[in-house]
Amino acid sequence: MAARNPESVINFAPGPAKIPAEVRKRVQDGIHSINGSGVGILETSHRSSQYTAINKETTDKLRTLLNVPANYKILLMHGGGSGQFSAIPLNLVKGDNPTADYFVTGTWSNKAAKEAEKYCKVNKVLPKMDSYTGVPHQSEWKLNPEASYVYYCENETVHGVEFHDVPDTGKVPLVCDMSSNFLSHEVDVSRYGLIYAGAQKNVGCAGVTIVIVREDLIGHADSKCPIILDYKQMADMDSVYNTPCTVAVYVLGLVLDWIIAQGGIKAMNKNSAAKSSMLYNVIDQSNGFYYCPVKDKFRSRMNVTFRVGGVEGDKKLEEKFIEEASLRGMLSLKGHRSVGGMRASLYNAITTEEAKQLQTFMLEFMKSNVHEQ
Template sequence: MYERVYNFYPGPATLPLPVLEAARDELVNFQSSGMSVMEISHRSKQYEALQNDTADRLKRLLKIGDNYKVLFLQGGASLQFAMVPMNFLTPDKTADYLVTGSFAEKAADEAKYFGQVHTAVNTKEENFRRIPDPAELKFSPNPVYVHLTSNNTIYGTQWHTFPDCGDVPLVADMSSDILSRPFDVKPFGLIYAGAQKNLGPAGVTIVIIREDLLAKANPNLPVMYRYETFVKHNSLYNTPPTFSIYMVWLVLKWLEEQGGVEAIHKRNQEKAALIYDVIDQSGGFYRGHAEKNSRSLMNVTFRLPSTELEEKFVRAATEEGLIGLKGHRSVGGLRASIYNAMSYEGCKALADFMKDFLAKNG
């Protein structure tokens, strides 16, 4: 037998235990094929059915219309930082970027290779502690798209309401909060997400693209950088990351069994409240990095009175089976990543540990 820890790493991140057990049970014999899913040809009908069902489940969970295509790519969100402007931005046009964290900043920097980039807002001077108010957004006159990062893994902030950009398509990096809450997909021309935080293991990147935006893509690109290539070939132009897609399929099945996105959102709110309540009631011993109205439900970032206490906290938490709590170097302190797969019990264990640590060290 084995003992599982509570894994608060930001990515690759914890996966639902039933998903891991299901993958284990059919690792060498997928759906009575006599082969592992890692061995099955991506050209086989059995694999293609699996991939198609993965796309269908994602569309059901997010209530995505038939005018969207779901693609399975590689290269992570980092490749999408370049692939989006490569397909839709030209030297004579402008794209607007909302810079509210490191990954949003990296995406804006990549876009500058392909066309004009207008920074509609930038909260870097405040160390990305908050999501801006709508009145702060200064859009350019005619952007081809508006890009944002929906959840900031490093800083622990999250867009709780997406900006209204009229007919201009929103493009979003949702790597760390996709499927964590319901939202209206229709304003988005393109959504991308690396799987390793909230969808599955590392290796596959999900892209959801609206057909009207796809029609505007630059056709004069190398074949592997065109979204149209993967639409035309059902993401099977080259060998896709088959095992990672299979794991996403299992995660989506698990999510449906939990009651879907609405149910998981309610649980995510309850989980996050356990930890934020300890921070707010600690008398300043725990200090949240993010402003309260910008707090993320996925990544809780906080500081202690000294770096020595923070190091002590991480050591003591690790001894208690609470793993991966050290904060990113950009923020310091502590970070608890509590994606969909993190259980309520795991968050309660952390909250109880925080109370005990405060009692002994406050």
Template sequence: MGNTALNFGAGPAKLPREVLEDVQSELLSFQKSGMSIMEMSHRSKEYSKINNDAQAAIRKLLNVPDNYRVLFMQGGGLGGFAAVALNLINRTGSADYIVTGTWSNVAAKEAAKYGKVNLVYPLADKPGSIPDQSSWTLNPDASYLYYCDNETVDGVEFPFIPNNPHNVPLVADMSSSIMTKAVDVSKFGVIFGGAQKNIGPAGVVFVIIREDLLGKPMDMCPTILNFTHINKSNSVHNTPATLSVYIMEKVLQWIIKNGGVEGMQKQSLEKSNLLYQTLANSNGYYSCPIDQNVRSRINIPFRVGGEKGNEELEAKFLEEAEKLKMYQLKGHRSVGGIRASLYNAISKQDVSLLIKFMEEFQRAHS
């Protein structure tokens, strides 16, 4: 493996090496200007081009319709949770939330500060599942219907776009699934997420919003989270995270060069199938607690040493993995266990090396 670490972290996540090398080559002098991009004005023609090129790349990759705007803001996913409610819940004062795990639960609690939140089904007794849609209770007067496309902590991914019989604006947090599969943007009112998993470093949030949903924020909505204001100023209403947007634009170009969303989706399925097959072939030594029909392709939690997991074995697993420069495999503090995050920059070879280690570990410790 040489000196290269294998980073299976949930975010900030691995970035494509060639992108990092490209950034390194011009970090001190952007396009031979003698200045770093970090030193340049956010209102310079250089940054303006980066900003516009990043928006154009997202439009190209996702076939974003003309009546949608692409925005960049700060505040991370948590800022996005508040921004969605502050910009959209004002229409009727209530919103429907599908809670499938940690982050959709946090988003629902955040939205409840600004309006009435209806959970479309009670919080599941059994985590790691999505109840059948026939059991959902949807409000025809909801300002929007919200869900998290992929739960990074819980390893639950929607294999479908939720039914939306009342045709209210559909809002999706796609922080960890963006650019890993084809998406019909026209079915959504808003798609948003942090860039730090599949498309860039931490510091920037992307927002794809249908134009008719602009112009209706709550009076209390801070300017920094106001989609209408951000749109009017082309995402440069204050000093943006210029370095993050610059790197994100390079990652988006890397995705285009490597087969686009279709190429990423094909590789995502291949990588996750390899790892899930390894779990299945372990005779219960490795176990995944997630219902098979909603298992994430992107964040794969598992236990070592049986269904409930053996914490001593899991600590040993992490210790030995780090000796092989395999990092950030520890499960989220709220659920424990092991978690491998297979974002776009993780290669099939990376996954194969992890699987080789898992098989050797099982032989040595079972």
């Protein structure tokens, strides 16, 4: 394959995902030297004054951007989103017969619930679904008022299902996986017990997971909880109990600068709405040439999933779609292997202009291929 340069591609990958060009450039500079120190980020000690400043500034920026109340800690942790599947029950369950409530709305919340079963009794809030296309009405929810917490994944990356309202779970602390829609919309942090997000989709590269946790939920970890998953240890050590993924924290800080320069979360929210509606409009006005299985109310603004050539998708047309998109530099549009079809991931770094290019391609592709349906 001929070599491509970054300016000629649009990376619609589901994560790790596109990093804004300005940030890539700053990362390059930081590889050589951070803040005039003469030492690059890859070679800087996590106990150095330079890294200590990066660590603090990054959490300060997150606190300001999300307006995080003073009674919440912001932790920068190892282990990815999957690490939190274990850390959450290990830190939050309480009582002799601990129970936790899980909304299962797709692949990731299903995995989280399975992992939690190792540590507590898991109550599934929703009836079992044959396919993940939305969230059943509140009248069908079975919440347990005695649960230690209620868990949900706000944006299911594989299925393209997103909650657009915060579920009302009464007094039980609400725990949310925002890995794939973090900082794409405004959040009232005070409604949550805990929010977490891996950085590698909306706010940087793989290697750091942001955990925002209310102080009263810290300090109750199971005695067998691995030390690097223990929120108290991490909070007491400002997330530097051991060697963190320093480069990922550095990149996170630079992406946050970029978000601030773009106009903060308000701007990200506006862009997300504009980008995703461009694609959903094409799908909805295609007379069935394109088909999105997700119910309108729960369509993701981050991961637009769709079939080409009808409800089941036409294998040949879908392959052709991927090939032709790739020729135009539009990459990683193939849906997750477990569901097939297409998935366009429109994280913060994807510009409205790039989404527009995909929209134009979808219209042209439909025009040339509609007869083959």
